[in-house]
Amino acid sequence: YATNKGLLNPNSRYHLAFNIGYPNAYDRANGYTGDFIMVHGNCVSAGCYAMTDAGIEEIYQLVAQALNSGQKSVPVHIFPFTMNDENMRQAQAWPEYNFWRMLKPGYDYFEKNRRLPTITVENRRYKISPTTLP
Known part of the structure; x- marks a missing residue:
């Protein structure tokens, strides 16, 4: 957003x-x-x-x-919780889990690089790509 x-x-x-x-x-x-x-x-x-x-x-x-x-x-990036491995394991029973799994690569990219990833939509799904510096 x-x-x-x-x-x-x-x-x-x-x-x-x-x-x-x-x-x-x-x-x-x-x-x-x-x-x-x-x-x-x-x-x-x-x-x-x-x-x-x-x-x-x-x-x-x-x-x-x-x-x-x-x-x-x-x-504006919105996540349901801190998306570490333990929290993701605990969330597996939730109906939203597959959607949250789609968000996790973007979350992980930011946590690792402290930069926003490039986010696009392909085939009705988020696609997360590394951001290239200008």
Whole structure:
């Protein structure tokens, strides 16, 4: 996902908020619809990513600074849990496990390289590739 200046809401009734840009290419390729999935404060939600006001203040400030400094968008990567081997083993019984397995190479790439991978969608699946430096 990615957010941009037009998706920030400093006047949210949930303290501060930004839209993650749902649906992305994967969601559209798989027929998922909807919009207005937000990351916000006030620690209450019905389908968004809610956190404490202090948490959203820190994240919102970083996102806004990046966008105000010329970055056109800010990537938003969402994972269900710390995707280490033990947690993945414990998650095997969940119906979402195969989807989470598809996310894990991107998670592992970032953990190893501290850089975002290149993520595309092919055949209705995420494809994770190394990022080449300019």
